[in-house]
Amino acid sequence: MTWNEYYMNIAIAVREKANCLGRKVGAILVKENRIISTGYNGTPEGMLNCTEGGCVRCKNREKYKNSIGYDVCICVHAEQNAILSAARFGISIENSTAYTTMRPCFDCSKALLQAKVKALYYLHDWSHPVPELQTQYALIQKQFPGGVKKINMTDPRSHWANQTASKKESSLPPAIKIKSKKL
Ligand SMILES: [Zn+2]
Ligand SMILES: [Zn+2]
Secondary structure (H helix, E strand, O other): OHHHHHHHHHHHHHHOOOOOOOOOOEEEEEOOOOEEEEEEOOOOOOOOOHHHHHHHHHOOOOOOOOOOHHHHOOOOOOHHHHHHHHHHOOOOOOOOOEEEEEOHHHHHHHHHHHHOEEEEEEEOOOOOOOOHHHHHHHHHOOOOOOEEEEOOOOOOOHHHHHHOOOOOOOOOOOOOOOOOOOO
């Protein structure tokens, strides 16, 4: 297993706690080969979980389509949570590398860029539905000195992570089956 795959597997594990009716995302920040922060998406501490109806935008996805209305969404993105945890504990993320299970959105890309995160690795692609904004998005992503790269590996929980509740399947993740080996 390469280091990139190793870290992406950890971001996938972090994603397990995501509680959002939208796509589930996990993110970690790595510096000098050490994980310095992690985050998954969901409502702020102390507020009702998104999966329990805590976020007006997430529960009205017909009105607030994909990539629209981020400013009124109370769900904190995984990358934002990783940045904010580092801020809370006073950890510099300058020159760190972000591993995220989904390509960072517009807002997260600019936050990561301005915090001087040097490179991004993602598992699932994301693009903005409005062409001119997609062009701008590409410009932001071009600014990362270490680049923005996709890691090609299989995601065993892709279906759960990438379905949104508007598809009206189950909004609750299926239980994770962990095979335990008898010692
Ligand atoms: Zn949500
Ligand atoms: Zn985001």
